[in-house]
Amino acid sequence: MSNPLIPTSTSNRIRPEYRLGVVLIAALGIGLLTFYACKFFATREVREMTQSPSGGLEWLRREFHLTDTQFKNIEDLQAAYAPACNEMCSRIMEANSKVSVLVAQNDKMTPELEAAIQEANAVQLNCRTQTLAHIYRVSAQMNPSDGQRYLRMMASRVLQPGPSSDTAVRAATE
Amino acid sequence: MDDELRKKLASWKVQPQIPADFQRRVWDRIAVREARTSRLHFVMVWAVALMRQPRVAVCAIALSALIGAGLGLAESGRANTENWKLLEAKYVQSIDPNEHLQSY
Numbered sequence: 001m002s003n004p005l006i007p008t009s010t011s012n013r014i015r016p017e018y019r020l021g022v023v024l025i026a027a028l029g030i031g032l033l034t035f036y037a038c039k040f041f042a043t044r045e046v047r048e049m050t051q052s053p054s055g056g057l058e059w060l061r062r063e064f065h066l067t068d069t070q071f072k073n074i075e076d077l078q079a080a081y082a083p084a085c086n087e088m089c090s091r092i093m094e095a096n097s098k099v100s101v102l103v104a105q106n107d108k109m110t111p112e113l114e115a116a117i118q119e120a121n122a123v124q125l126n127c128r129t130q131t132l133a134h135i136y137r138v139s140a141q142m143n144p145s146d147g148q149r150y151l152r153m154m155a156s157r158v159l160q161p162g163p164s165s166d167t168a169v170r171a172a173t174e
Numbered sequence: 175m176d177d178e179l180r181k182k183l184a185s186w187k188v189q190p191q192i193p194a195d196f197q198r199r200v201w202d203r204i205a206v207r208e209a210r211t212s213r214l215h216f217v218m219v220w221a222v223a224l225m226r227q228p229r230v231a232v233c234a235i236a237l238s239a240l241i242g243a244g245l246g247l248a249e250s251g252r253a254n255t256e257n258w259k260l261l262e263a264k265y266v267q268s269i270d271p272n273e274h275l276q277s278y
Contacts, residue, residue, distance in 0.1 A: 019222065019225045019226060019231075020218075020221050020222045020225045023225045023231045023234055023235070024234075026235055027234050027235045027237070027238035028238065030235050030238055030239045030242065031238035031239060031241055031242035032242060033242065034238075034239045034240075034242035034243045034246060035242040035243070035245050035246040035249070036246065037246065038242070038243045038246025038247050038250060039246040039247075039249050039250045039253070042246070042247055042250035042251075042254070043250045043253045043254055043257070046253075046254045046257045046258060046261075047253075047257060049257070049261060050257050050260055050261060050264075055261050055264055056261060056264035056265030056266075056267070056268045057265065057268075058261070059258070059261035059262060059264070059265050060265055063258075063262070078268070078269075081269065082268070085268070085269065085270075085271050085274060086271075086274075088271040089271040089274045089275050092271055092272065092275055093275060124272075127271045127272070131269060131270055131271065134269055135269070154266070154269070157266050157270070157273075158266075158269075158270050158272075
């Protein structure tokens with residue numbers, strides 16, 4: 001037989017007037033815990049992808065359902081294209097800064113400034129052509145439906161650029 | 175100076191204007207407050223009595239966990255969409271020199 005003076009369960013130990021508070025605090029604590037636990041585990045995969053340097057390619061693999069072979073081929077294409085992309089980037093920067101310098105130096109249109117603008121446009125045209133060619137090569141590696149979707153998505157981003165992707169990247173990282 | 179002040183204070187008479195229904199209004203306010211307090215007291219007593227039943231307390235905690243999980247999943251869906259767009263932007267940056275240029 002148990003001693004009635006010794007409490008036998010947790011609920012007996014808590015004074016009835018405090019029980020409501022204890023239950024409410026426990027419910028709130030468990031609610032918050034499950035909220036953060038669910039959020040942490042459900043976002044972990046994509047969060048890790050954003051932190052990885054190859055996150056962009058990993059996005060491509062999942063978004064367009066690439067097989068390992070397709071992914072490997074696209075990775076090779078990307079590796080071959082990267083130096084050309086960097087080179088184009090430098091040429092655009094150079095041509096734009098030349099235009100900027102001439103605009104600052106002149107107070108009216110000069111043949112030199114006109115030539116610089118035409119050169120910058122030519123560089124842009126060349127870069128867009130090369131980028132589009134790369135997009136075609138990548139889409140050719142995909143399944144036809146995914147390839148078409150990729151082509152539409154990338155062509156719209158490259159040929160009719162809206163707000164820069166960098167705006168989105170900065171907004172998300174800040 | 176003190177005498178003068180004392181005289182003025184002695185001659186000072188306050189004639190408060192008390193409304194005719196002053197007493198009734200005071201009692202009305204007391205009644206309203208008592209009704210409010212007793213309603214709150216009733217709710218508290220009811221809640222305490224309810225939580226005395228372990229089954230109800232467990233249900234409250236389980237419900238809270240369910241709500242937390244639901245909100246957590248909804249929030250993670252929003253965060254994943256945002257990060258997915260960020261990854262798309264990262265990829266576009268890696269193939270488009272104009273976009274790449276913006277990162278400098």
